Amino acid sequence: MNWFVTVVGLLLIGVIAWYFWGPKKGGSLAETNASGFQEAKILVKNGYNPSRIVVQSGKPVRFEFTRIETGACDGMVIFPGFEKSATLPAGEKVIVDLPPMKTGSYDFTCQMGMFRGKIIVKN
Amino acid sequence: MEAEKTQHMHEHHDHEHEMMTGHIKPEQGQQGESTEELEYRSLMKKWWLAATVSVPVILVSYPNLFPGLRELLPMGSQQLWWARLIMGILALFVVIRSGGQFFIGTWEGLKQRSANMNTLIATGVSAAWLYSLIALFWPSIFPSPEMADVYYDVTTVVTALVVLGSALEVKAKGRSSEAINKLVALQPQTANVVRDGKEVKVPLEEINIGDQIIVRPGEKVAIDGTVVSGSSAIDESMLTGESIPVEKNEGDEVFGGTLNKTGSFTFKVTKEQKDSALANIVEMVKQAQGSRIPVQKVVDQISSIFTPGVIIAAILGYIVWYDFGPQPGWVYALIVAVTTLIIACPCALGMATPMSLTTGIGKGAENGILIRSGEALQIAQKLRTIVMDKTGTITEGKPSLTDIVPLGKFTEEELLLISASVEQGSEHPLASAIVEKAKEKGLTPVKSEGFNAIPGHGVEGTVDGKMIYFGNLKLMKEKGIPLDGFNSYAASMADQGKTPMFLAINGEAGGIVAVADIVKKDSLSVIHELKSMGLEVVMITGDNERTARAIAKQVGIDQVLAEVLPQHKAENVRRLQEEGKKVAMVGDGINDAPALTQADVGIAIGTGTDVAIEASDITLISGSLEGVVRAIRVSRATMKNIYEGLFGAFIYNAIGIPIALGVLYPFTGILLSPLVAAAAMAFSSLTVVLNANRLKQLKLKFN
Numbered sequence: 001m002n003w004f005v006t007v008v009g010l011l012l013i014g015v016i017a018w019y020f021w022g023p024k025k026g027g028s029l030a031e032t033n034a035s036g037f038q039e040a041k042i043l044v045k046n047g048y049n050p051s052r053i054v055v056q057s058g059k060p061v062r063f064e065f066t067r068i069e070t071g072a073c074d075g076m077v078i079f080p081g082f083e084k085s086a087t088l089p090a091g092e093k094v095i096v097d098l099p100p101m102k103t104g105s106y107d108f109t110c111q112m113g114m115f116r117g118k119i120i121v122k123n
Numbered sequence: 124m125e126a127e128k129t130q131h132m133h134e135h136h137d138h139e140h141e142m143m144t145g146h147i148k149p150e151q152g153q154q155g156e157s158t159e160e161l162e163y164r165s166l167m168k169k170w171w172l173a174a175t176v177s178v179p180v181i182l183v184s185y186p187n188l189f190p191g192l193r194e195l196l197p198m199g200s201q202q203l204w205w206a207r208l209i210m211g212i213l214a215l216f217v218v219i220r221s222g223g224q225f226f227i228g229t230w231e232g233l234k235q236r237s238a239n240m241n242t243l244i245a246t247g248v249s250a251a252w253l254y255s256l257i258a259l260f261w262p263s264i265f266p267s268p269e270m271a272d273v274y275y276d277v278t279t280v281v282t283a284l285v286v287l288g289s290a291l292e293v294k295a296k297g298r299s300s301e302a303i304n305k306l307v308a309l310q311p312q313t314a315n316v317v318r319d320g321k322e323v324k325v326p327l328e329e330i331n332i333g334d335q336i337i338v339r340p341g342e343k344v345a346i347d348g349t350v351v352s353g354s355s356a357i358d359e360s361m362l363t364g365e366s367i368p369v370e371k372n373e374g375d376e377v378f379g380g381t382l383n384k385t386g387s388f389t390f391k392v393t394k395e396q397k398d399s400a401l402a403n404i405v406e407m408v409k410q411a412q413g414s415r416i417p418v419q420k421v422v423d424q425i426s427s428i429f430t431p432g433v434i435i436a437a438i439l440g441y442i443v444w445y446d447f448g449p450q451p452g453w454v455y456a457l458i459v460a461v462t463t464l465i466i467a468c469p470c471a472l473g474m475a476t477p478m479s480l481t482t483g484i485g486k487g488a489e490n491g492i493l494i495r496s497g498e499a500l501q502i503a504q505k506l507r508t509i510v511m512d513k514t515g516t517i518t519e520g521k522p523s524l525t526d527i528v529p530l531g532k533f534t535e536e537e538l539l540l541i542s543a544s545v546e547q548g549s550e551h552p553l554a555s556a557i558v559e560k561a562k563e564k565g566l567t568p569v570k571s572e573g574f575n576a577i578p579g580h581g582v583e584g585t586v587d588g589k590m591i592y593f594g595n596l597k598l599m600k601e602k603g604i605p606l607d608g609f610n611s612y613a614a615s616m617a618d619q620g621k622t623p624m625f626l627a628i629n630g631e632a633g634g635i636v637a638v639a640d641i642v643k644k645d646s647l648s649v650i651h652e653l654k655s656m657g658l659e660v661v662m663i664t665g666d667n668e669r670t671a672r673a674i675a676k677q678v679g680i681d682q683v684l685a686e687v688l689p690q691h692k693a694e695n696v697r698r699l700q701e702e703g704k705k706v707a708m709v710g711d712g713i714n715d716a717p718a719l720t721q722a723d724v725g726i727a728i729g730t731g732t733d734v735a736i737e738a739s740d741i742t743l744i745s746g747s748l749e750g751v752v753r754a755i756r757v758s759r760a761t762m763k764n765i766y767e768g769l770f771g772a773f774i775y776n777a778i779g780i781p782i783a784l785g786v787l788y789p790f791t792g793i794l795l796s797p798l799v800a801a802a803a804m805a806f807s808s809l810t811v812v813l814n815a816n817r818l819k820q821l822k823l824k825f826n
Binding site for chain 1: 158162224227236238412413422423428431452469474496
């Protein structure tokens with residue numbers, strides 16, 4: 001039994017669990033445009049950047065996705081709570097509109113659920 | 124289910140935005156290649172680089188195994204150290220050039236506090252490389268010299284195999300979305316438009332509503348419209364799955380993407396390209412392919428914790444092997460941790476459902492079956508009862524003449540001519556069936572005089588100087604026409620679901636003309652097939668019991684719900700559901716909308732290519748009932764395929780990870796090599812994709 005290796009290993013596990021599963025704060029606030037949509041621009045490259053979007057309840061939301069890589073993994077974005085999806089051709093802007101939402105949080109993911117984003121709806 | 128349907132309607136207008144972004148054109152790279160092809164080629168280049176470098180790396184890693192090399196690079200020699208240093212540099216080069224995306228992906232994920240497959244591979248590969256580096260430069264920190272071994276082969280071979288796996292996956296994935304590409308490719312890019320009286324070739328984007336377009340045999344119809352002159356037969360199989368060409372005459376609708384076969388015609392454009400039937404179908408299929416099925420929720424939960432979970436398992440494995448494993452502990456612990464990271468395959472798990480769903484729904488679309496969502500597909504597979512509307516679903520939906528029985532001195536042909544002549548002024552649907560039949564036989568109805576419709580009874584008039592009464596039994600009785608027992612003919616016809624009408628000529632019974640809404644050609648075989656698939660078939664209709672029974676008997680249906688008012692159809696469906704059955708309702712989507720919504724799966728039989736049927740979960744573009752069988756077949760096969768994929772991926776990880784952690788070692792001495800793990804990992808996700816592609820071989824047609 002090597003205490004050093006054991007303790008370092010367990011600490012590392014703790015850090016990993018906290019980092020990936022711990023409570024996450026913040027997120028980028030969507031801006032309201034002239035037509036009343038709350039707009040958020042999301043870069044798609046091995047995940048969504050930003051991946052946490054804060055919006056207000058009761059107002060429609062417009063996402064503008066731009067996929068800047070060609071990997072096959074994130075060629076499609078899915079909003080499971082809305083039965084909505086969009087293909088994201090590399091290098092093209094794709095607009096997805098969502099209806100006004102109630103407070104809470106809604107996920108969006110790639111087709112396989114490996115890349116994830118969250119919409120946080122606040123009052 | 125219902126709530127989601129309203130959502131669909133709610134979001135319908137949003138499609139416009141997505142359309143604007145150019146959904147109907149194939150995804151193209153700069154050189155006209157699809158992004159998938161580019162990705163495949165780039166991955167294959169990476170694979171060849173990694174594979175080529177792997178050969179010398181393996182040789183130098185195990186010089187003892189190769190005669191000649193053993194003497195050239197003896198263990199512990201200076202030459203071997205230098206050779207290994209060069210291999211280390213080459214391996215680093217491979218990791219950067221061939222495996223760079225793993226590190227970029229890891230970094231992008233880490234920034235968002237998420238982990239994915241890239242994280243596992245990047246961690247595993249870099250652990251092996253760093254260990255080797257330390258072993259090479261600072262062998263003295265290892266407790267014993269034999270531990271100071273290098274694992275550059277792990278670095279390069281794992282990179283090579285994972286990249287190869289991804290390349291093959293991209294290729295196979297491309298095939299799973301082939302169906303949609305085929306649909307998109309149907310759209311011709313130009314059309315012959317009449318401008319200022321001249322015919323000019325115009326690109327699709329410049330065509331406007333109201334333009335007149337000329338189509339010659341062998342050309343594709345560019346866009347939706349109405350025929351204004353000429354006639355032809357058009358192959359609409361690409362949209363409807365129906366292989367027999369459809370006759371088109373003046374006033375008929377034509378659809379973009381269909382193929383003109385025999386004649387030339389001119390049509391007027393009635394729709395913008397983004398509102399065309401083809402664009403609607405493409406959009407619906409895309410939405411459905413991107414939808415999730417309920418079973419996926421469980422998978423989502425697993426995959427959201429999967430990757431960090433595997434990293435934690437690998438660290439735990441390291442600690443346990445280091446503390447309790449055989450010596451040299453460093454080496455075993457490292458092998459176990461790296462192997463665990465590499466064998467775990469979240470991709471296979473995450474991919475199973477979307478791959479099969481994309482292929483299955485695409486397969487449906489190729490056969491004229493539009494499945495709205497993954498949920499519809501999952502329920503369709505569990506169906507127990509199929510409720511079918513009679514009129515327009517089981518039957519043609521419009522009456523046609525079935526029998527002419529001469530009762531006196533007139534022949535069949537004479538009877539037909541007289542009845543058509545007297546009926547030609549009538550607007551009753553039964554009348555048009557008779558007039559149509561006469562025309563079909565080449566008979567020209569003559570002018571009748573004194574035509575008079577007697578509501579609820581029939582018609583009267585004078586044809587060729589003969590006084591004619593044409594109508595039901597009531598009319599004959601009122602006019603005092605002796606029927607002399609001919610009535611039994613009429614009764615037996617009524618028993619067969621037909622509507623018999625008596626023709627009286629100059630006060631004598633001339634004959635009986637029967638009209639019926641005849642059953643579709645394939646109704647009998649479809650219902651037989653549904654029954655043999657273990658489904659219960661129920662017919663629902665507003666018609667009287669007698670007619671309903673007669674039709675039911677012809678097509679082999681035992682359960683009949685007759686005299687059901689349209690507004691009560693939904694109620695009847697609900698009663699069946701209360702018996703605990705999953706019920707599908709098949710109807711024409713207009714009158715049956717409430718029942719379609721009430722049913723677990725609403726199947727709308729399209730008339731032509733009208734796909735704007737919001738109430739349905741599944742739309743059959745062609746009017747053929749065979750689509751019901753195909754829809755259920757494709758649903759069953761797709762769900763089976765999804766479960767196979769999920770099961771395979773789950774079992775793979777559930778068995779692979781513990782073996783990598785070395786659970787078998789205490790009993791059998793088996794410990795996986797990271798190289799085997801890399802091969803298994805690449806193979807597992809490929810298997811899921813290939814399994815999904817098997818769906819494309821599915822045979823949906825029968826008889």
